[in-house]
Amino acid sequence: NAGVTQTPKFQVLKTGQSMTLQCAQDMNHNSMYWYRQDPGMGLRLIYYSASEGTTDKGEVPNGYNVSRLNKREFSLRLESAAPSQTSVYFCASRLREAAQPQHFGDGTRLSIL
């Protein structure tokens, strides 16, 4: 049982390049989330998808786009990468009921030069 799988694990980009981070879960969860984590900043929600076919902005959506491809997959795209987007990105998923916790992937470490 893989849980939440993120690819790639590491990536270095040049400013202005584009990139898609992939996330897939095999737990039949309804909701999926993308966070970034910077030193001393905690987890900040970028976008989320409460259910297949819906996406909503979190607290830091600028510079990002998302696609909920199907129930299993939720991708995050950087159209024109900037050094300020250097961060660790975590994908998470959960069952939609409010009492359920989120389960996280291992993260993608992204550096923008």
Added chain:
Amino acid sequence: QKEVEQNSGPLSVPEGAIASLNCTYSDRGSQSFFWYRQYSGKSPELIMSIYSNGDKEDGRFTAQLNKASQYVSLLIRDSQPSDSATYLCAGNSQGAQKLVFGQGTRLTINP
């Protein structure tokens, strides 16, 4: 005001002692709370969930919830160096579609 507040620490506790981590929240509609542990360079890992007022124990961990005072705490008994990590508190209002995370408390257990 952040909806979930934690003291960022660092909190330093001697090995074998009780580590006490605290979290307050502002949304009175919050129904469920979670504690995650995050080792340096790793992803957050769920260690405790609590939904009702009172205490919930799981091994060396005890989560406490007081909805009247709007705080959640995590006690770690017989602290071990392997407990050194950042602990994240998260809350979810009934019907809300996402968790709200605190900034995390960095805990160091000194041998």
